[in-house]
Amino acid sequence: MSLLAPSRSHHAIVLMLWLSTLLLIWQHFHGLGQLSPGQTVKAKPKLSTQPRDAQDTEGISSITLPADHPKPPQHPIAPAAPNEIEALLSSIAKSTEYFVNVVIQPPESSQLGGRLQILSTWLSAHETLPSLMSSSQITTLDNYIERTIISLFPFIRHPKQPKNAQPFATLRHTFQKGSSGIVIVGDKSNLRYLCHVIQNIRTVLNSSLPIQIAHAGDNAFSPSLRRFITNSAPNVTTINISTLLDPKPLDLERNDAAPALRPFAALASSFEQVILIDPKTIFLQPPTSILENHSAYKATGALFFHDHLYGKGDFKERHDFWQGLMKNHPHSQALRSSRVYNEGYAEETDGGVIVLDKSRTSVMVGLLHTCWQNSKRVRKDWTYKFGDGDRDSWWLGFELAGVPYSWESRYGGTLGWLRKQEGKEDRVCGNTNLHLDENDKPLWFSGGLVVEENNAVGRDAGTGGYGMPTHWMVDGVFQKKGEEKGRDCMWGDGVRGVGKEEKRVLQESIEVAGRLDEKSRLFDARIYRKPKEVGS
Numbered sequence: 001m002s003l004l005a006p007s008r009s010h011h012a013i014v015l016m017l018w019l020s021t022l023l024l025i026w027q028h029f030h031g032l033g034q035l036s037p038g039q040t041v042k043a044k045p046k047l048s049t050q051p052r053d054a055q056d057t058e059g060i061s062s063i064t065l066p067a068d069h070p071k072p073p074q075h076p077i078a079p080a081a082p083n084e085i086e087a088l089l090s091s092i093a094k095s096t097e098y099f100v101n102v103v104i105q106p107p108e109s110s111q112l113g114g115r116l117q118i119l120s121t122w123l124s125a126h127e128t129l130p131s132l133m134s135s136s137q138i139t140t141l142d143n144y145i146e147r148t149i150i151s152l153f154p155f156i157r158h159p160k161q162p163k164n165a166q167p168f169a170t171l172r173h174t175f176q177k178g179s180s181g182i183v184i185v186g187d188k189s190n191l192r193y194l195c196h197v198i199q200n201i202r203t204v205l206n207s208s209l210p211i212q213i214a215h216a217g218d219n220a221f222s223p224s225l226r227r228f229i230t231n232s233a234p235n236v237t238t239i240n241i242s243t244l245l246d247p248k249p250l251d252l253e254r255n256d257a258a259p260a261l262r263p264f265a266a267l268a269s270s271f272e273q274v275i276l277i278d279p280k281t282i283f284l285q286p287p288t289s290i291l292e293n294h295s296a297y298k299a300t301g302a303l304f305f306h307d308h309l310y311g312k313g314d315f316k317e318r319h320d321f322w323q324g325l326m327k328n329h330p331h332s333q334a335l336r337s338s339r340v341y342n343e344g345y346a347e348e349t350d351g352g353v354i355v356l357d358k359s360r361t362s363v364m365v366g367l368l369h370t371c372w373q374n375s376k377r378v379r380k381d382w383t384y385k386f387g388d389g390d391r392d393s394w395w396l397g398f399e400l401a402g403v404p405y406s407w408e409s410r411y412g413g414t415l416g417w418l419r420k421q422e423g424k425e426d427r428v429c430g431n432t433n434l435h436l437d438e439n440d441k442p443l444w445f446s447g448g449l450v451v452e453e454n455n456a457v458g459r460d461a462g463t464g465g466y467g468m469p470t471h472w473m474v475d476g477v478f479q480k481k482g483e484e485k486g487r488d489c490m491w492g493d494g495v496r497g498v499g500k501e502e503k504r505v506l507q508e509s510i511e512v513a514g515r516l517d518e519k520s521r522l523f524d525a526r527i528y529r530k531p532k533e534v535g536s
Contacts, residue, residue: 085129085132085137086137088125089137089141089144092122092144093140093144095148096147096148099148099151099152100147100148100151104152112152112369112372112400112401113329113369113400113401115152116152116365116368116369116401116402116403117401117402119145119148119149119365120361120362120401120402120403122141122145123145123361123365125141126141126145127361142166142169143165146165146167146168146169149168149368150167150168152372153368153371153372154246154249155245155246155247155248155249155250155264156168156171156245156246156368157245157246158170158171158245158246159242159243159244159245159247160243162246171267172358172364175271175272175358175359176270176271176272177272177359178272179210179270179271179272179273180209180271180272180273180274180275180288180291181209181210181211181269181273181274181275182201182211182212182274182275182276182277182287183211183212183214183265183266183271183274183275183276183277184197184211184212184214184276184277184278185213185214185215185258185261185262185265185278185279186213186214186215186221186225186226186229186238186279187215187220187221187258188220188221188222188225189258190258190279190280191225191228191229192450193280193448193450194213194229194279195229195513195516195517196279196282196450196509196513196516197277197279197280197281197282197283198229198233198236199233199509199516200283200449200505200509200512201283201287203233203508203512204505204508204512205286205287205505206286207283207287207288208235209275209286209287209288210235210237210271211233211235211237212236212237212238212239212265212269212270212271213226213236213238213239214238214239214240214241214261214264214265214268214269215238215240215241215261216240216241216242216247216252216257216261217240219253220253220258221238226238239265239268239269239270241261241264241265241268244268245267245268249375249376250264251376252264259351259374259389259391260374260375260390262276262351262374262390263370263371263373263374263390263394264371264374266354266358266367267358267367267368267371272357272358272359273291273355273357273359274354274355274356274358275287275353275355276353276354276356277352277353277354278351278353279448280352280446280447280448281352281353281444281448282444282445282446282447282448282449282509283443283444283505284443284444284445284501284502284505285437285441285442285443285444287444289443290355290437290443291355293438294355294437295438296408296438297355297357299404299406300363300405300406301357301359301360301362301363302355302356302357302363302366302398302403302404302405302406303354303355303405303406303407304349304354304355304394304395304405304406304407304408305349305352305353305407305408305412305435306340306348306349306350306407306408306410306411306412306435307340307346307347307348307349307350307391307411307412307433308350308411308412308414308433308478308480308490309339309340309345309411309478310345310346310478310479310480311345311346311347312343312344312345313344314346315344315346318346318386318387319341319344321382321386322341322396325396325400326399329399329400331399332402332404332405334395334404334406335399337407338407339411347388347391347392348392348395349391349394349395350391350412350433350435350446351389351390351394352433352435352446353435353444353446354394362403362404363403365401365403366397366398366401368397368401369397369398369400369401370393370394370396370397370398371397373390373393373396373397374393395407408435408436409438410435410475411475412434412435412474412478413434413435413472413474413475413476414429414430414432414433414434414473414474414476414478414488414489414490415428415430415432415434415442415445415469415471415472415498416429416430416432416467416470416471416472417430417467417469417470417471418471419489424491425491425492426491427490427491428471428472428476428489428490428491428495429487429488429489430447430467430469430487430488431447431451431487431488432445432447432469432488433446433447434472434474441499442472442498442499442502449466449506449509449510449513450465450466450513451465451467466510466513466514468503468506468507468510469498469506470497471495471496471497472495472496472498473490473491473492473494473495473496474490474494475492476490476491476493476494477490477491477492478490479491
């Protein structure tokens with residue numbers, strides 16, 4: 001491709017990208033400190049350092065720079081080369097060499113975020129400037145981008161293509177253009193709930209949205225169980241993440257690795273728009289309504305849902321960790337408006353539904369940061385030490401990478417049963433987390449259909465396992481495992497009865513779940529009896 005004569009607007013684009021890259025590089029190196037030859041990148045708290053070699057597949061150890069290694073690039077104030085594109089590529093080349101040779105250690109997620117913000121400007125240049133670049137310049141930029149991504153995220157390589165120099169581009173080419181679908185992590189421990197949510201989507205809500213069940217191999221999800229799931233409803237398939245991403249840095253086949261698998265399932269899925277759900281999620285409206293109607297999702301391409309507000313002041317170590325990561329990070333509007341972050345509540349995210357548009361490069365950048373937080377060593381030493389599984393790695397990844405993301409407008413509500421107590425406000429009690437659409441209609445809830453028998457809610461339900469909720473509430477005061485053992489409750493104004501359509505969806509979902517339990521004989525059929533409403 002010959003270099004086209006740049007217009008004034010083209011010059012402006014190049015200058016904007018060049019200046020933004022320069023600013024981000026200055027901020028990154030200013031925050032990191034200028035490393036001289038012989039110095040080592042340090043993490044706080046300090047981790048032992050070791051040389052990076054062929055066995056260090058996680059890409060998270062620090063290295064000591066050799067004496068003849070160049071210092072971090074000192075970019076000129078204006079392009080030194082007469083050609084603006086060449087000046088931009090020269091700047092990117094210096095940064096690439098530094099990023100490849102100076103490796104970030106956890107918990108320096110903010111430093112990773114800084115590098116991803118720089119990488120975002122390169123990806124923007126790749127999307128914006130092809131008409132100004134020769135084929136050799138495009139190839140050069142491709143190589144810098146891919147080398148940087150491989151150095152930060154070695155898991156991006158396909159196991160059968162370990163020498164592929166462009167694994168990021170290769171992965172993105174596997175996304176089916178214009179596609180959308182549901183992704184659920186499956187293993188033998190959540191098979192029952194998988195069956196329930198699949199039938200809730202297919203049979204009750206009549207949604208034909210394709211479903212992929214992600215797993216990490218036969219140990220966690222045997223071929224016989226996979227066949228059972230794929231035969232349970234039309235257009236349900238399985239994907240083995242260990243055959244799509246390099247499993248060595250991930251260690252996803254462990255029985256306790258299911259939460260960590262979720263971000264990688266979203267990344268590796270062939271769907272361009274992904275609705276990642278938990279097996280205990282139940283929809284009250286077709287899931288396509290989020291993709292089609294939710295303005296917050298359309299604005300950013302990344303939609304997260306809030307957990308309940310509870311445990312204020314009880315998680316100081318977690319908040320200290322978050323605030324340490326955000327110390328030199330400019331807070332987004334989403335973070336500035338967070339009650340959890342700013343008021344000290346327990347958890348921000350209900351991971352029951354995560355919605356991503358991977359056709360947007362910015363979303364891919366944020367998703368890569370979230371995946372890094374769930375890689376083997378990072379999750380063991382940091383992410384899961386301070387948080388509950390992958391939950392808060394989602395907003396942290398997008399926030400630190402400087403990627404826009406959206407939240408639902410309210411914190412989690414409760415779907416359950418009305419409780420009246422003399423001298424006290426009415427309460428709605430039930431172990432669920434309810435979420436509304438933008439018209440304040442119930443959209444989905446986490447917690448599943450099964451009400452455990454060995455707690456107060458299960459005994460009140462009187463259904464031996466299933467319960468038919470009667471009321472819901474949002475914006476109230478939430479108490480986790482409150483006055484009665486095993487019961488989550490919310491009280492305040494605004495108790496609402498379950499509407500006709502929600503009641504239909506719940507009743508039919510419970511009935512089809514019960515029939516499936518009995519038919520499969522995988523579970524004791526005595527757990528199912530016809531649901532009945534629970535009075536006060």
